[in-house]
Structures are given as C-alpha cells and as structure tokens.
Amino acid sequence: MKISETAMLSIHQRELEERHNAFNKTTNTRKRVFYWIGFLDGALSSHRIEDGEEEALLAEASRFSDFFDDPDASDLVEDLLADCFSSEEDLIDQLRQLIDDKRAELGMQSSPSETDELNEFLGFCAGVICDGRVLEVEVRSIIHRFKSSAVLMQAKPFASLRKAVEMSMADDILTDQEADEIQEWIAKLVGDGFIDTGIPNIGTVAKLDEPITDPNDIKLQGSVFVLTGPMSMGPRSFIISEIESVGATCAPRTTTKTDYVVVSSTASRHWRTTHFGTKIERARELIEKGLKLRFVSEVALQRALQLAKAN
Numbered sequence: 001m002k003i004s005e006t007a008m009l010s011i012h013q014r015e016l017e018e019r020h021n022a023f024n025k026t027t028n029t030r031k032r033v034f035y036w037i038g039f040l041d042g043a044l045s046s047h048r049i050e051d052g053e054e055e056a057l058l059a060e061a062s063r064f065s066d067f068f069d070d071p072d073a074s075d076l077v078e079d080l081l082a083d084c085f086s087s088e089e090d091l092i093d094q095l096r097q098l099i100d101d102k103r104a105e106l107g108m109q110s111s112p113s114e115t116d117e118l119n120e121f122l123g124f125c126a127g128v129i130c131d132g133r134v135l136e137v138e139v140r141s142i143i144h145r146f147k148s149s150a151v152l153m154q155a156k157p158f159a160s161l162r163k164a165v166e167m168s169m170a171d172d173i174l175t176d177q178e179a180d181e182i183q184e185w186i187a188k189l190v191g192d193g194f195i196d197t198g199i200p201n202i203g204t205v206a207k208l209d210e211p212i213t214d215p216n217d218i219k220l221q222g223s224v225f226v227l228t229g230p231m232s233m234g235p236r237s238f239i240i241s242e243i244e245s246v247g248a249t250c251a252p253r254t255t256t257k258t259d260y261v262v263v264s265s266t267a268s269r270h271w272r273t274t275h276f277g278t279k280i281e282r283a284r285e286l287i288e289k290g291l292k293l294r295f296v297s298e299v300a301l302q303r304a305l306q307l308a309k310a311n
Helices: 005-043 053-068 071-081 088-107 114-128 136-147 150-154 156-168 176-190 236-245 272-276 278-288 298-310
Strands: 224-228 249-251 260-263 294-297
Touching: 005 053, 005 088, 005 114, 053 071, 071 088, 114 136, 114 150, 114 176, 136 150, 136 156, 136 176, 150 156, 156 176, 156 278, 224 236, 224 278, 236 249, 236 298, 260 278, 260 298, 294 298
Parallel strands: 224 249, 224 260, 260 294
Antiparallel strands: none
C-alpha cells in the first residue's frame, strides 16, 4: 500500500524540522565555544594569574562543563581542584593549550564569522573582569582587539567601551577612575565578574529591551513577525501558519519592515551571547534609530494568537 501524499508531506516536514534543529544546536555550540575561548584569553591577557583569578576560572569552568558537557572544561576543573599545576607558568601553559585545542576544533569546521568574533570578544571581556579588576595591560589588550578587527570597530554594542578604553590610554596612563569606568562598561555587556558576585558569568542572561508580555499589546493584523531560536509552541512551519492565519506575516530576518521580534521562551536561557545573533542584534540597532519595533515573548504571542482565533 502506497504512503499517502499527506503522510509523505508530514515525513518531509519532520525531516526539515530535524535538520533545522540540528543546525541550531551546532550554531549555538559554536557560539558557546567561542565565548569560552574568549573568556580564557581574557583571563590570561595580563600574562599572569592574578589574585582571585584561579578561583574565578574554577567557577567558570565548572559552569561551562555543567551546561555544555565539555570534557576539556571538566578536565580543567579536576586539575584545579586537585592542585595539579606545579607553578603559575604551568597553569598558564595549560590554559593556552586548551585555547589552541579549541581553536583547532573550530577551525576544522569553518572560518570564523562576524558572530564568532562578537561572541569571542564578549567572552574576552568577561575574562578580563572575572577577578574584579582591570589592569593597564588588559586595557591595552582590549584596544589591540578593537584595532585588529573591523567587525569589533563597527559593532555598535561595543562603541561605548571602545571610546572608554581609547580615551583612558590617550596619555598612556590608566588611572583608578578610568579602570573603574572601563569595568562598568564591560559589566553592562557581560555582567559583573565572579569575584564581585560569587556567581559564574557563564550562564547568565543578557538584558534585552523589555519584551511585550501582555498579549493585548500585540497588534496582529498586518504586522510582520520574526522568530528567533527554537520555539516551544511547535515546529516553525506551524507557528508561521498560525501567524498568517490571523492576517500577519512572518519574515526570515529583521528589517525596517519588522514590527515584532519574537524571543523564544527557551532560547538563551543559559547562554547570554546567543543574544548577539543577527536577528536580535539587528533589531536593537533599529530600535536605537527610533523605529517602533518591539521584542515580544513567545508566550505573549501564543496567547495573542489564541485570543484572535477565539474571537
């Protein structure tokens, strides 16, 4: 007996969804690894292990290992707990080897993208302040990163930090006040360091413009929606059909015509740098320019669709 066309279509749709989910998983893993590489590089940017830094490294490696089941991070945790390193230089060498190994893994997949650079820089900044202080050598390292990357130089989220570090070193001297100001700008990007909070930076959630949570605040008819991340409502094709059934449309990317960017209720729950994906970052840029674009929670959208169908 032949499989019906409807059944075949359902199987094909399921295969497409599985490929899409597998692609998203690979992409998010890549973001996490670049952030982790950046974090380790930032922690080592002073070329020594500062007071409190080993404790912060242990906390961050433990969190990274727990969230992402990374064997290299697990090994680092075990070695730190067992005090396996014979000297500060030995620990630094092991961390640099870990960075090289991770870069080699990623290098076999594809060349770094703009998003990779952004995520690595966020991790780098988090590594710089993990011990609760910013040193002159670390500020110079941040400046070097900016000057070495056209992507970072043009990234609007980093503009205030770039201005702060450049002004602070205009006279080649970093004052305590300038160091504190730079630390504040970094904290706005990645959160406070472990020494200040006792909470690992990895796994915290970035602050977005407050998303709409009241379904009554969502205008469906004629609006353009953009979906981000895996949705709890169901397959993306289903959500798109639901949106179109109430007179709205769903676009693949954020543009000046976008009205709402839907933030998944599951995406980025444990990973702040996924918020620097293209769709959300573009939305933030447009909001800064004065466009009336809003973030909306997935739950609010789902409820708005239900209310529309009930009326």
